[in-house]
Amino acid sequence: MNAQLPPPFFLYGEPPRAADPDFLHVEDLAVRSRPSGWRIATHRHADLNHLILITEGGGATLYEGQEQSFTAPSLLVVPAGTVHGFSWARGTQGRVLTIATVQLEQVLSLWPEGAPLFAAPRAVALEPAESAELASTVAQIARECTWHALGQTAAVQALLQLALVRAARAAERSGAASEASGRQVRLVARFRQLVEERYRQREPVAAYARALGVSETALRDACAAQGLSPTQIRDERAVLEAQRLLAFSAVSVAEIGASIGLADPAYFSRFFRRLCGVSPGQWRARLARRKPG
Template identity: 25%
Template sequence: MQKITQYDGLYGEASDEASERRSNAEYLYSELLETRSRTFDWIIQPHIHARLFQVFFIETGQFEFQEATRKRQLTGPCLLLIPPTALHGFNYNSDVQGRILTLSGALVDSLFPGGSPVASMLGSLQCIRTFQDPYSGKRVSGLIEAIDGELFDDQPEKRLMLHICLQQLFLVCYRLWQHNDEVGSQENNLSLQYFRKFQQRIRQVGTTQSVAQLADDLAITPVHLNRICRVIANKSASQLVQEHLLDEARKYLTYTTYSISEIAYLLHFEYPNYFARFFRKHTGLSPTEFRESHQPRQ
């Protein structure tokens, strides 16, 4: 099994090169997709970024996109929004063209606080493949190029302008996302919105809140939340909380070098032994045993 790497900075950077990415809450970088991909023979191995959010806009060309649970064959134009800790990898055709924006998770959070509906979209990996007026692929490309131009220029109030440009880009992404997800009746759409907000809250708070508290955050009852979860996922709210935590724990144990205590902290467990007890209950193995059993063979 291939070991999946975690980067504090950009793909392929050594840890000392990534220090700015790690410490700068306003970090923002723009580059042509072809530049870095060509360096690695058009293959970007599956990896995660602990603190960085990325926007990939593939204008033309075909590529294979690997997520945590599947691979997809995609063709440009295609817009990918990849939040921190989301596993991703690429195998590009050599004629692919596009651009990548990389920004700190803290900057994204400052642009759209948790209560914003846009934050709900940005909390999970999104793949937008349908573009239509007034939000064509050409317009999205223009917004990203405007950010690139502002970033590498030195005009007055540069920071404010960049924030405005980023907000405009993400709002356009949000409208495209809403259009792509328009299925079923208004009631079903509302249920989907609740379900996505519920998933986002799980990622934010982990085990620090009960299902009742999570439902209260959404301004609905626990019974209503469970009904939504069973209709959409055929599972209870508590089962989905546990599954998310287990999936994240397995990912960290398999693909990163975080200690057990660090993983417990990342998953919002109060104490490492609480995390270890939870993991053994649901897998039959301690976190250490699971990690040792999933080490790559020499």
């Protein structure tokens, strides 16, 4: 039996429908990511392409089952039809530029050298200047999309072509990055997978390093290159599980702490407050107040 494909969406969470040929959409990353706990489940779009500019924070992409970590500033490229999902660090900031395939092909017909940018999904590490230029261009696109004025269509296509040129240049430069950097990215991806399997055990960083067959220093350096520490990655995964249980179960706070390896309720409360700003009980009560009825 064939494995079931992840669900298709129009924009994430919206029922699938055919995109208008000239569809172009810009929105803040947090609009869909914050309500879903900073995780976007794997899904696909039939005829929509993403350029996602990450200006603060970071996380991990899941492209066709392959995980890749990244940190800001970065540009995530998601061609139409790609099975993709994201796990963002809380508070990550950025903008999502979504382009209908017909619109994209029309612009690329004027600049065919840009077509390789969408040949495969990727995460492109940006230089600060590249990020600032892209942010400015995306902001101009968003502004043009909110009004109807003389030359709007021409302006949008020109700005979109400029965004693609800047993205392609950044991708070309990033592709020349050292193999050492590539090894670090792969090490962090392996570490995240191991954390997923073992975060409940509250193991020290040294134990993870031994399991990965690297030195503790190498693991710390690789994570630091992604803007995080190994402990942060482990703890953020644990607190996400605690949040899920607080939101969707009636399990006691003490039991939730024990389920993620923190059997002392007082310590769990301090741990949760340090990462979330409120106690577990306050977090659950706040969610309850938001529920209708």
